[in-house]
Amino acid sequence: MDGITKVFLGTIVANKDISLKIKKGEIHALVGENGAGKSTLMSILFGLYQPTKGLIKVNGKEVVISGPIRAGGLGIGMVHQHFKLVDNFTIIQNIILGSEPISKWQWINYKHAKDKIKAISERYKLEIKPNLKIANASVGMQQRVEILKVLYRGADIIVLDEPTAVLTPQEITSLLAIIEELKRDGKTIIFISHKLEEVKHIADSVTVIRLGKVIENFLAATKTKEEIATLMVGRDLVEVKNLGGNELGEVALKVKNLFVRKIDNKKIMGLSDFNLEVKAGEIVAIAGVEGNGQTELISTITGLIKPEKGKIFFGNKNMTHSSIQNLYKHGLSHIPEDRHKYGLVLEYNIIDNMVLQNISQYPFSKCGLIRSKAIQYYAQSIIQTYDVRGSKSGFALARGLSGGNQQKAVVGRELTRKHKILVVAQPTRGLDIGAIEYIHGRILEEKTRGNAVLLISYELSEVMSLADRIVVLHAGKITGNVNAKNVIRESLGLMMAGQTLEKGETKNA
Ligand SMILES: Nc1ncnc2c1ncn2[C@@H]1O[C@H](COP(=O)(O)OP(=O)(O)O)[C@@H](O)[C@H]1O
Ligand SMILES: [Mg+2]
Incomplete structure (x- = not known):
């Protein structure tokens, strides 16, 4: 991409004279703060936008990428930051949408599609349920569908726009392995991420953009994470950490003997006999692998679904059967997982x-x-x-x-x-380090404001730097309830995998 400028609506300059060279077969990381212009640049490469100025060459040849179909023809595929899936279609229908294999009488050859998808998903360990509707698929599975869509079309230049932002740590590890496997197959990867650990782990080279301009281009091995962070943000960063020290008040949020059915499979219990208390001024974090009851917990507390059994209290007030509006009136604030x-x-x-x-x-x-x-x-x-x-x-x-x-x-x-209780899920998913620092700081401030915070996060580092107390969820049950100060990452990992630690170690904080 050579001298790419993109102006939206005559005034917003999203890309300013950007030049980007990607070598065949490399993993090239594109990093920069939110709004730096990364998605715009990649959308131009994928033909979703036309550049205001500049030109694109693929394999040395100048091309005009008039739309995604043309991009596909050039072997370019993109997994978007925000999924582009049809909610009321099944996973298989989404994957083949626009590229349906057609049999003799213009029927869609689902058998052929299914076999091909099965082969790819097994090969790269992209686990999906082909007949599930997207509306009922978890965020992680939707992401895997997006990746399958690109692979199904046989792209060999693959843009992944913040693919790990929505994945659990385990899924990230396997995705990174998939990306390396794709590289071994000779595919070229453009990888957008805010997580510099990942960038350092898999990228061959890095381009940093800030405010629509290229700041620097270098080999990943030549700079530390901290150096890259500073280039991205344009200043040094401080880590936000919960040091405790404030007095805790009365119990502000109480969940008692809660039983909730799984949202995507009503036959299974998502939460069984779940109990929780959060005091004013306290941050309690739920740690766990995605899909172990977190969504059911958030949805029940915020009134989106009703529990099978059990009660929810705000202070002493039983709110189990309140309307959503009433919950908000009684002091609830909610930062949802899916914005x-x-x-x-x-x-x-x-x-x-x-x-x-x-x-x-x-x-x-x-x-x-x-x-x-x-x-x-x-x-x-x-x-x-x-x-x-x-x-x-x-x-x-x-x-x-x-x-x-x-x-x-x-x-x-x-x-x-105005609120007393904050239920916050994955508050920094997909955010860059500058914004994460800022939002973490704000969540910590909730303590000094005397608010009760229930944090649900799949990022252990986020849980560990913000929480007073960590409750570990596995298969809808609590496998640990520990003081965040004296817990180590490894024992959290074990509890997340379903192991209940020795008594004493799991004592309530
Ligand atoms: N379709 C659009 N119309 C107007 N402004 C846009 C559009 N898409 C992106 N922008 C603006 O362009 C800038 C770059 O956005 P984006 O490329 O999404 O950043 P990044 O992916 O690096 O977070 C932002 O200021 C954003 O608000
Ligand atoms: Mg983006």
């Missing part, structure tokens, strides 16, 4: 998104009339405080923002609303 499905209305602008739960309350409305000025003022102060970029003072549609900025908007809304 697109549950965090934002993508077709609304950012301003309207900042008052979704409170629009009927003063000062946002009065006597049933909406007060736009008050809403705008409130939303813009969130945008400013939380450094939500690219929102055009809040008038941009939520859809147009980069993932990290969408997340900052959701975090800003939920932390700014």
Whole structure:
């Protein structure tokens, strides 16, 4: 890619004279903060956008990539940061969409498709359930479907836009192995990630972009993680860590003898006899491999599903059968795992998104009339405080923002609303290190504000740096409940795998 410039709407310069050279057969990492312009650049390569200026050469030949089909013809495939899947189609239908094998009478040859998909998924250990609808598939499985889609089409230049952001540690390890396997097959990989550990682990070379421009290009082995981080952010970073020390208050959130069926398979219990208490000023983290009951727990506490048995209390108040609106009224804030499905209305602008739960309350409305000025003022102060970029003072549609900025908007809304209990799932999924540092700092502040925080995260490092107490979930049951201060990573790993440690070691903090 040579001298690529991309201007959106005449004013937003997402890419500025970017030149990028990728060698055949290498793993090239593209790193940079949220909004730096990585996805835009790759969308140009995949034919989704036309560059305002600049040219593209594939195998030495200048090409015009008019659309994804043309990109596919050139052997370019892309796994997008935000899935491009059809919710009410099955996994197999999604994988073959647009490339359906057709048999004699114009029927789709599902048998052929199935065999081919099976071969690829076995070869690369991309585990899927072919007949499951996407709507019922976990985030991790959706990601594997996206990768299968690209492999199914036989691409040999593969762009992976933050593929690990949504995966569990185990899945990341296997994905990295898959990527290395693809490289051995002679495929060329462009790998976008914020996780510099991964970049150091698999990349041959690295290009850092910041604010739409190339900052530096180098061989991965020649720089440390810290040096790369500094190049990305343009300043040095500090690690945020929970040092405890504050007084804990009364129990603010209590979950008692909870039984919940699995969301994607009602025959199985997602949570069985689950108990939990979070005190005011305390951060309790749920650690565990994705799919062990976390989604069921969050959905039940936030009122999206009703439990089979058991109770949920906010303070002394039984909230088990409350409406969602009532939960919000009684002090709940929720930063959901899937910001697109549950965090934002993508077709609304950012301003309207900042008052979704409170629009009927003063000062946002009065006597049933909406007060736009008050809403705008409130939303813009969130945008400013939380450094939500690219929102055009809040008038941009939520859809147009980069993932990290969408997340900052959701975090800003939920932390700014009056609340006592914060349920936060995967708050930094897909975010860059600068934004992670910022959001971690804000979550820690909740302690000093006397709020109770329930953190669900699949990232052990996140759990370990933020929590006071760590509850480990395995197959819907608690396998550990430990003080975060004196726990080691390895024993958490064992508990995540289902082992209950010796008494004493698992004593409540
Ligand atoms: N379709 C679009 N319309 C307007 N602005 C956009 C669009 N896509 C991206 N942008 C803006 O371009 C900039 C770069 O975004 P993006 O390429 O998504 O960043 P990254 O992938 O590095 O996080 C951001 O400021 C973003 O808001
Ligand atoms: Mg991006």
